[in-house]
Amino acid sequence: MFRRMTIMLVLVGAAFAAIFGFETFKARMIQKSMAGLRNPPQTVSTITAATQPWQKRLEAVGSTRAERGADLSPQVSGIVKAIHFKSGDKVEKGALLVELEAADDIAHLDALKAMQALAQLNYDRDTRLLKTNAISQQTADTDLATLKSDQAQVAQQQALVGYKSITAPFSGRLGIRQVDLGQYIAPGTPIVTLQQLELIFVDFYLPQQALAQIKVGQAVTAKVDTYPDMKFDGKILAINPLVNAASRNVQVRATFNNPDEKLLPGMFATVDIEVGAPQHYVTLPGTAIYHNSFGDIAYVVKNSPEGKDGENPKGGQKQYVAQQVFVKTGDTRGDQVAVLVGIEPGDVVVSAGQNKLHNGSPVRIDNKISVPFSANPQVSEE
Template sequence: MIKRMVIMLLATGAVFGGLYWFQNFKAGIIQQVMAGMANPAQTVSTAVADVTDWQDEIEAVGSLRAANGADLALEVSGIVQNISFNSGDAVEQGQTLLQLNATEDNAKLVSLEATLDNYNITLQRDLAQLNVKAVSQATVDTDRANVKNAQALVDQQKAVVEQKTLKAPFAGRLGIRSVDLGQYLTAGTTVVTLQSLDPIYVDFYLPQQDVSRLKVGQDVTTTIDAYPGKTFTGQISAINPKVDSTSRNVQVRATLKNADGSLLPGMFARVKVATGAVQQLVTVPQTAIVYNPYGDSVFIVDKDKGNREHDSVRQVFVKTGSVRGDFVAVTDGVKSGDNVVIAGQLKLRGGTPVIVDNSHVPTSQNAPEIKDQ
């Protein structure tokens, strides 16, 4: 009997012990689940902060302008008699491009030249007679005046004839001609455009506070949308000595080499002017910076796991410098080698566990370009 009671007591103790252990186990599970729900691991993307050569830049937009450019036209009207160029030709300075009908003007010039020749003969004859006192000095003076007057009329008529000939005022490349043979051309009508393309200018405007950082001869780099991935280099050739009183901007001109003529006047240009000395600075992608009114910060992934299941992050305040492409210089708060979060910061706070997934992170570039898909 006693033995049976002992067995029953032991069985009852085992049951109650099992129930107590189960309650503690369940409570522990619930506590772990609740803790996980309160601070679940977040998926983020990261990048490593690195030290790079960094030079401050001033960025601006501008447009290309030919060193010499003009829409060529004639001062007088007439019928086009001869065209000596094709659209797109490269021409030299002084090359004849177009001739109007000048038959009547040339005939008048021949007549005036004949009159001049006659006055010259008369002058020479009277000079010989003056030596033997056959004519007076007044006669010779009149002959000289006649010669000068006839010469002036000849020069005037030559200018009239010259006005009916269009010549290239400088070397360059012609555009598309807008006249045809036999066409009646009124004075001032554009015949063709002529542009001198090498070198070529890029004109742009900068705020007045940047004037102290500019000087003639400073290097500039230019990119053109028409030539993605290609950079054109040049130097500042002129800085306007006057600041625009309305915009408070100053005009700057840089000169670019353009031997192949690929750059054309009127093209839109993006210009970068390098200023200051090259520095060694820590840089991170711009997306790593969390901008707030109380200060900018970044999240750094702590790789020292210890007994933790996931990596965690800590938030640090930073001081940022200038921006270049996808990168920003960090002057304080981040050191080289730090693993900074560049995507997924919205749900983070200090100590949040994270899962790093860099499988879909785009490549950051110093000079990013927009590509058509």
């Protein structure tokens, strides 16, 4: 009897143990599932940190201008008699471009030349007669003064006639014609622009602190948005000896060879001047750095401790967690930022999607969409 009761008690105990053990296991599984629901893995993009060479640069913006450039206009008024060029022509120095009606001025010049010739004859006669004392010295001096006056008037009128012909003061390319045949134009009326494009200047300003880092002859590069994939190489031509007292900036002029005439006067240009020796820094996209009130941070992806060597215990994909790291950043260039402290080469860093992360958050890596990571990003209209 006692033996039967003992066996029964053992069986009942085993049953209760099985029931309570199952409930405990069930509770643990539910708790683990709820924890998974509370902290689902966040999808992020990552990049492997690496060092890149960094060259310190001075950056400035400026405007292009031709070595020689002028808007041609007449010095005197008149009616356009002839036009000897087409818009966009390339002309040589001295080429005749426009003629103004000058018939009246030429007739007046002929009259003055006749008076000059008569004055020359009178003075020549006086010179011969003066040798025989046939005339007084005063008479000869008076006729000489008359001759010189007539010569001056002829020269003045010749200059006036010359003003009626507008010529190219230097070789270059003409712009668009601004006057028409038969049009009356006043002094200063624009006729056409003439630009010599073989050599182009870029004028820009730098703060006075940069004066110690630049010198005449130093290499510079320039870019214009017209040709986003091209760089133009030049050198510093001159540094203004006067610093602007209001802005504390100094004007600098660089010169660029322009054989293809791609650079035109008036363009907006960005100028880079390399200074100092190149350095090597760990480089990340700017999106990888998260700014908050405590400082700059980045998230480094580590293997999850729940799985051996990052393997899911159930044989699934690797599990990862994001570890928060404080960083110290340096200079930026385009989409890139130099990291001085906090990240080592080879670290896998979250580059996008970190706005929902905290220290220890589980993450899922998806690098199908890459983040901008160019030192010289280009503006696209797409």
